[in-house]
Amino acid sequence: MSYHNAVLLQESVDGLNIKEDGIYVDVTFGGGGHSKEILKRLGKNGKLFAFDQDPDAINNAIDDERFVLIPENFRYISRFLRFHRIKKVDGVLADLGVSSHQFDEAERGFSIRFDGDLDMRMNQKSKISAKEIINNYSEEKLAEILFLYGELRNSRKLARTIVHERKNAPIETSFQLKEVLKAFLPNAREHKILAQIFQAIRIEVNEELEVLKEFLQQIPNLLNEEGRLSVISYHSLEDRLVKRFIRTGLFEGEPEKDVFGNSNEPLKKVGKLIVPPKEEIKINNRARSAKLRLATLK
Template sequence: MSNYHNPVMLQECIEALDIKPDGTYVDVTFGGGGHSREIMKHLGKGGRLIAFDQDADAQRNAIEDDRFVFVDQNFRYLKNFCRLHGAIPVDGILADLGVSSHQFDEADRGFSIRFDAELDMRMNQASELTAKQVVNTYAEADLHRIFGIYGEIQNAKSLARTIATARLNGPLSTIADLKNAIAGLIPRGKENKYLAQVFQALRIEVNQELEALKEFLTQCAEVLGTEGRLVVMSYHSLEDRLVKNFIAKGKFSGEVEKDFYGNDQKPLTAVSRGAITATEDELLENNRARSAKLRIAVKR
């Protein structure tokens, strides 16, 4: 498990959950089980932990304990499966978003710019859409939208046009094919950052990450009991903005809605002022923590 994924801000997450020994908790991004195992240490005989992960590799890390339930599904189905397991309301929900270290390190998964492999990027390997299909079949206008919004790439229009032109000579099947096709657009000295943005955009589209996150956050408000905690760690601004807005407003855009008496209509209240970031000591040990932002909310 330790090689699978080094859990980010582990102690901060555990403290944020404010775990009750007999409580019911949900880890919606189980991965290597680092956060889950720490949660289990704080649970008594009456406590329960339900863990979600859509990656078949993660299931091999499942914890053998009567108080533990593994759900091999995307967290966008949080409410359905919590209901199925008689686990509503819950006392705390933890989400560590993004790609695990294991997924980045498995070359054939196609998540990392470090390796050459088939353009895949599926978190759930049973799903149909791959990065290869996106690159080779999406209209130029859709590629422009994806790279502009999900990758926040400045020359997104030129990038989309370049890919659409390159694939006329044959499919872009591998990471190397894609890199070679767009090489002329990559700013000198910023190669890694630019390619990371391209890969982020493709990954978000393939896995429908932002749509899933919105559905998850909306359901959290319904699944959490009074005084229940929501703890979410994100790794890029698109995710963090959704989390921040939902905690602050109970919605993803616009102003907070008010009831007849002028009271804010929002289910959650922020516990921390702003996002919590990793300590300098952790940054030295775990580079992945550098972009992590942790937000904590309580259901009132």
């Protein structure tokens, strides 16, 4: 099995409008699919930096003098690029979410298909795992996470059940959590509800929405004139943040206007929303929820 099938590969890299001698960043390296496609289009003087905090991804590093893999979270994109004496870039690509490899490794705890340790850490050095959240967070905090990040209307009942059951014994594996919540998992909707529950916990473990916000806020100062941002998201929480930041430069509220009624949004969208064609979804089912948005400096 391949490490990860890159979603919207051609479309996302096309969206970067690559210059042969440009400097580009792939902030979610994973199996290296997008990075390899970018390198194909770069000339000998081009440069590609990639980020990935998952130690498993480091094994996929590409042997190419134009390529540098930075084993860090992309929330620190500007800091680590400055370390490499890079202040501005011509394009940034982000393929958000969990890689196929992370889903397929049972012991990582990302998948509802396998019984694995409740981990879900993308960075294995992180202190807080899914197990810590499930067994130690208060009922109120658990309910808040399940509601905000899983968009589950019965979040309070779910949280109450988890807190009640963990008093009897710690909840340590994926299937234990599934068993604890079986009363809320009707056969017809079990997969969907479990996916929402696991998504909520995973987002909290990895601070995914905070990371995305910090990353997006750095983009206007990082892009060269005519530089491009290419972002693939997989659920509405991410996509709303990306869409809103491209439109307004903010995550909530509306931009202030000057006395002439003009506002100062840093980015502008390029083209329309792009989703995978049916053929790609047939080959790679995980592409079904992908949405690609492109932007450049205003």
